Amino acid sequence: MFTDPMNGPRELPRLRQNLRLMTASPDEDGEPRWQILDPLSNKFFFLSRTGFYLFREWQHAKTAKELLALVNERDLDIDANDLDFFIRFLQLNHLIEIHTQRDVARLQQEVTNRKQNALMWLLHNYLFIKIPLVRPDLWLSRCFSKIKFLFRLRLHWVAFLLGGMGLVMVLRQWDTYTHTLQNFFNISAIIYYVGALVVVKTAHELGHAFVAKRYGCRVSSMGLAFLVMTPILYTDTTDAWRLRSRFQRLSIVTAGMRVEIYIACVATFLWGIVPDSSLRSVLFFVATTSWISSLLINTSPFMRYDGYYALSDFLGMENLQPRSFLVGKWFLRERLFGLGIAPPEPLNRKKCLLMVAYAWSTWVYRFFLFMGIAVLVYYFAFKLLGIILFLVEILWFLVWPIIKEIGWWFRLREKMTINRTSIVTFCLSLLILGALLIPWQSQISAPAVVTFERHQTFYPSESAQVVAWQITPDEKVEKGQPLILLESSDIEQDIHSIQIKLAALQTQWQRASSGALSRDAQLTLQTQISREQSRLLSLLERRERLVVRAPFSGYIGEDRLLKKGDYVNEKMPLATLYDPQSGIVKAYIKGQSVSRLKIGSQASFMGNDGKPLATKLVVEKVLPTAITHLSYPGLSSVYGGPIAAQKMQQQMIPDDSIYEVILSFQSKLPITRQEYGRVDLSVKPSSYLVNGVRYIYGILIRESGF
Ligand SMILES: [Zn+2]
Incomplete structure (x- = not known):
């Protein structure tokens, strides 16, 4: 667009008047950097040495040729292509004044493009949408002057001390603590947790804001952001990039987590000393929420929260994550196929190791995180929905990235050659595939018991007393051998009385047969005798049943050991024969x-x-x-x-x-x-x-x- 060698010297577009140029902290390789601040969009753009000189000499030159000449006096080697690249960067970020009809047309085109692509925009940006709610700068400045003294009190040491004591108290009441945790997975607990989360997160954002104020930065907006559809609060502290001190920038980025950790310490301490009450439950929610969110989410450099920005600022590497991912994938492909493709950015050994380690650890971390979330979702949602959400989670966050990467390998197939690396990869994959596919397992080992199919457990036929116990465990017995003799005093008494009665009846019968009784009376007597006789017979049978004999030859199992005189009833197993x-x-x-x-x-x-x-x-x-x-x-x-x-x-x-x-x-x-x-x-x-x-x-x- 600007390269127009036929029409003589090109005129340079004019830069916007309200841009500010500042020195910035050096980049990750220690090279000096500068930054342009666009106060309209509140954005910073980093400039290298080349960019810096181009920007500085801009107003002194009218044409591209003049500018290049001016810049190259500084011992830099910049050509027309570099300049074109720079101008395109300025255009894309709207840093150029609008003068000509062509510029207006270009802007209009951009607006229509943006409208057409609203859906695409949503798709690409759904991961992070920001909705500013307040412009708190003035209010923060006023408040800050009132709470300034707090920073001098070194209250964090107090918080740590309380936290240490709280920890000891929680450990001493560990059962109560975990018990409370288990009992709090219901609807009202979720409401409490959401409440605690709002309070803790608001304090977190105010932490960022006040520390930013402390170092004289502007806080342009605070509001709600949606990170992968999850609402979170945010504080725009972009102004902090102006600070040259890395320590000050870091302390703004980490302020939120520090506030959360202080809250966690104090809440844990209070939980330890407050008597059992509803206040104690509230403290419990605040303590667990702040511990979990500060330790598991915020400080983790693998999620794009504060911990990540702190690390990226500490290393001086902007966009650490996307860049590391590219390097990590490049490294993986090189190690697998030896493609010999140049890395996505200039790397030295140390930087390469760092980025690969970061990218791969992030993948491992995410793998476990998403698995964990999937399992949680599965357990907390009802069955069918749980399975669907679980599968969506696994497919979208774990399987899809792997498929995408394999797709890349497929596209790179023409570059693949037979070299040492690819041969090793090929052999290893064959081995792994073989190990998985070859049916190795033709035997399984299972817990088992050797036992007797035929066995009998003896029970007394009725309540009785032991007369003789003639068995010992593991003893071999023969079929028909008496094992246990029992006696029932009821049966013995009944037998005795019936025998006496029968003797009396029989005496009467002998007299009757000598003719002293009528025929009717004789008949009655006969019935009486036969009734008593059958009663006696059944009593004798019951007595016989109290003698336990072996129904087959075998071994006595390890059952109870009784002795003469013990009482037993029909519910007590006596012994088992195998x-x-x-x-x-x-x-x-x-x-x-x-x-x-x-x-x-x-x-x-x-x-x-x-x-x-x-x-x-x-x-x-x-x-x-x-x-x-x-x-x-x-x-x-x-x-x-x-x-x-x-x-x-x-x-x-x-x-x-x-x-x-x-x-x-x-x-x-x-x-x-x-x-x-x-x-x-x-x-x-x-x-x-x-x-x-x-x-x-x-x-x-x-x-x-x-
Ligand atoms: Zn934060």
């Missing part, structure tokens, strides 16, 4: 392994004591539904076993869905006791990738409740 020839193994596997299990395949058992079982096992069947409780407490985590479970109403409830697998012995092997251990089951081979997908699918199905 059939040693009926050994089986029960193994417990997770739901996702059920479909991979091969029925009829071989397996082996290894006891917890390190001794294998002497026979091979055969997988008989898997029970079709997940178990509701664990029948073998020793397998549950409650008693140090391998299956995660909770104890509820005397039962072990497993945390995951667990299926029971029954395995039989391949060869006959008597067992003498129950034993815990593991079985190695052969399964259909499957790769880590397929297992991972199956695992995630299982979680989705379970969590969505389909």
Whole structure:
């Protein structure tokens, strides 16, 4: 537009009159810099040495040629291209006076372009929209003169002291503190938190503003900003760029977090000393809110909050994050493919390491942050919405950037060559892919128990007293052998009285048979006798049932040990008899392994004591539904076993869905006791990738409740 060599010397556009030129702090490489302040838009523009001389000599020259001559007297080598570049920069930022019809037309064009692209603008700027609410400069100046003395009191030491004491008190009442935290995840708590957040954040912004005032800077506006749709307060302290002292600028940037930390200290201390009341709850909200927001968000240099700006100013690197991201991606591509592309900006070794470290740590930080937020969103929203938000979060913030980067690799494919770096990358990717895809896993190990399929637990048939206890744990007994003798005094008494009654009736009967009674009376007597006889018979049966005999040969389990004279009732188990020839193994596997299990395949058992079982096992069947409780407490985590479970109403409830697998012995092997251990089951081979997908699918199905 300005390069017009045919029409003689070009005239320079005129610079706006109200621009101010100032020296600035040196840049990250220690080179001197200057800055132009545009008071209309309250913006700063940094100038290098070249820019500075061009700007300074501008008014002394009429044409481009004159200006270049003037500047190049200063031992600089600037050509027409550099000048064009500079003029375009001035135009883009509206630093040039509007004179000609052409300038007006250009501006109009710009306005229409902007209108057309309102949607695009929203898309690009939705990440950060600022709405100024107040122009507080005058008010701040007046207030500052009143609170100036506070800065001299060194109150932050008081705050730190209180904070230290508060911390000790919180540690001493740690249970109360965490208990309060757990109880405060409901609607009214959220309202309290929002209230505390507004107070803390307002104090934070006033911190920035007053420290800015302290160093004589103008605070042009304060208001609301939307950072990725989240409303936050902001204070425009752009004027601080005017300050040459890095310390002063840093103390303005960090003022907000410092205020929050002081509030956190004081609130924690007060929480420790105030008696239990609603004031204490409010203090609790203020303390937790300010701790979390100051320590986790504001001071983190990986989020674009104060910590980031402080770091970027400390290093003297503007736009640290976008620049580091470019360098970080460039570095990654070079390390992967050895493309030999020049870095996005001039780098020395130290700067390169710094930017790559910053970019990569930011990515790792964000990965965990977004995962954390996704999980939180999932737990706090209701099920289906939770899953949708979780997926959106993961796809948009984690998967999409990775896809975009891979897209770049694809576009760069023509530049890729076979070199050492790319060969190493290729081999490593093959290895990783192989490790993921090859079906390695053809065996799974599952917690198991060797147990008796046939067993019987004895209960007394009714309340009774022990007469003889003829068993000891782990004792071998034969079929039919009496084990326990019980006696009921009720039965014995009844038998005794019936026997007496019967004897009396029988005497009457003998007399009757000698003819002393009528036929009717004889009949009645006969009925009476047979009734008493059947009563006696049933009593004798009950007595017989109180003798416990072994129904089959086997071993006595470890049950209660009673002695002669002890009382028992029908609810008390006396002993269990196990059939040693009926050994089986029960193994417990997770739901996702059920479909991979091969029925009829071989397996082996290894006891917890390190001794294998002497026979091979055969997988008989898997029970079709997940178990509701664990029948073998020793397998549950409650008693140090391998299956995660909770104890509820005397039962072990497993945390995951667990299926029971029954395995039989391949060869006959008597067992003498129950034993815990593991079985190695052969399964259909499957790769880590397929297992991972199956695992995630299982979680989705379970969590969505389909
Ligand atoms: Zn801030």
